[in-house]
Amino acid sequence: MSELTKRIPKQHVVGFVGSIILTVAAAWAAVGSDLPTPWIITSIMVLAVIQAFIQLFMFMHMTETESGGIQAGNMLYGFFVAVVIVAGSIWTMSFGYTHDHGGGSDNDNETEEHEHMDH
């Protein structure tokens, strides 16, 4: 404990400054930049994920306990599985499905794709 009290909490300072920079960057991307919308969404998401990790490692002491490595591993595995379930399901299941039953232009594209696959 004594070690913690006498020093400047370097981790916390770095984490704090990092969080502020990331938040400002995200705000700027959304409000001040001229980027196209998909880029804005992507960049905000990426910044959010980075910030989540800063929070976990710098403030929540994820790696500091005895079983820290295992905690970190478990969390990373959890992220991995969540991404696999969501993105994987969308990727595999979106093929050939359309919610447009009216025979509109989307549906035509779908049929073309099917034909393309057959060749």
Next chain:
Amino acid sequence: MEFIDFLLEDFFVTGQPLIYGAMVSIVLVSIAIVFVLSYFKKWGWLWREWLTTVDHKKIGIMYIIAALAMLFRGGVDALLMRTQLTLPGMEFLDSQHYNEIFTTHGTIMIIFMAMPFLIGLMNYIVPLQIGARDVAFPFLNALSFWSFAFGAMIFNLSFVIGGSPDAGWTSYTPMAGATLNPGPAQNYYLIGLQVSGIGTLATGINFIVTILKMRAPGMKMMRLPIFTWSTFITSIIIVFAFPILTVALALMTIDRIFGSHFFTLTGEGMPMMWANLFWLWGHPEVYIVILPAFGIFSEIISTFARKQLFGYKAMVYSMVVIAGLSFVVWVHHFFTMGAGGAVNSFFSITTMLIAVPTGVKIFNWLGTMYKGRIRFDTPMLWSLAFIPCFVIGGVTGVMLAMAAADYQYHNTYFLVAHFHYVLIAGTVFGCFAGLTYWYPKMFGHKMNEKLGKISFWFFVIGFNVCFFPMYFLGFAGMPRRTYTIEPEWMALNVTASIGAILMAIGFAVFVYNIYYSFRYSQRETHGDTWDGRALEWATTTPVPFYNFATVPKIEGPEAYWRMKENGRTTYEKEKVEPIHMPSDSGVPFVMMAFMFIASFGLIWEWIGIAIAGLIGVLACMVIRSFDYDDGFYVSVEEIKQTEKKAREGEQ
């Protein structure tokens, strides 16, 4: 009158002589059990010693007994199917009955046999291997067992009351949906799995915490016995995979009972999404039932080759890699859905990658045996038979992994042969090996070697005779789940049925061996039956309920081997202190009995009964929340007495 009509037409399954026979035998066995318990005045004993226990060892034994019963039930299903398929044009089972039997066979063997068997072994062995006195949450452990037991009971009830599910153990929608499959049968599947799934998830959490937090001082992660490592990895997969099944089952239940449209054909439902979610759980599930078996084989091969496990670290890392890969291969179960080239290629490659860590493990086992002085006791025989049989299953798995080729193999007997080769050679051999290996620790006597070998040879030869021809039946175009065969498939089907009979004989001898050994086997006087290496052999036989009188200090891998070399034991008489142990509790049993009532209501869509049952469950939770009993202390005097008695034979 109306009520009687309902009973005869919908409630009880009628019109099948086989099922009348089953009903009669169920009633007779129940009466016999009640009679025996009353006659010998054993009701109190049953309640105090077993139904309310939180001791991981007793819970483990109950898991194993239940799993053996389920193996019998699933095995009978298998024999009925083999009878029907032996000759072309058989009229032993009609198509509906056949559908029900292959559904219950698959579900029971995976959910109610393989997993509980392995979880039973984990329960007994893992706390002993890490030098703990119980699991981290003993109450939760009892709850896990009773949720499994009542879940299994619900599922098994279906074949006499209401009819069995008939949409396959995969229960694909829309066939399993309310439109094409009305009535309670499919609800039995959904609710039975849901209830036992609670227990499995709790077990996963329990063992992760146990292995991380309850290790004896000095038992670092990289000093853990390999079976404990495999349990740890398995528990992590359970915790991440089972919620997917929970959600999928809940969605289909809501579809069927409350008329929503998640997996229906109408109303924008996505029937294939069920298959997707099912296999997102289902593929990790097959690693849940194989990794502990790998752990068992590793322990046995190292003990009976009398060598340290070759490539311990490689074993651990390959299990970690398998855990990772297990979540990214699920689409190979439905390549033929037609998800397109990119998707199928990706999952082809990930599937083939699984062969790499598995291959590493195979070479590690061979490396362990290389230049070892091998003893051929029954557990070792099972382990030796496992390696070539499992390799055949694995290699045919890689053949199935090629998406283009899979369009040929899909839903043929080639697939049936493949997954029986991995599941029987891997999991079932593993369970038999593990039970025979740890039997003396559990019951204080070995299983008879001669009978053990007879049952081994019958089972292993029968297994190969039964399933090897199925690869060729697959090539000959015999589809999976067909209930009649063409004349040109007859020769191989007759062969397979002969194999099935041999396996049945093997199993019967195995069960008889339990009885025979109970009567005639020499009692163990020493805790270390096989000249073992891991810490569970450091305990006395029978293991006292507190496991270790003094907590052992671990100085390296193969803790017990090291102790024997240095001439030490885990028992330090002068350091005995009072031991804190958890109190028994009847709440888990009662709570899950209420869950059983709630489930039964939900299955028949009698919402009133379902709500009443759930109120009971809730009441048990409240009672538990206000339970301030935090266990009791075992006095130093009692410990010394117990240890003195247990160690008499050793000197």
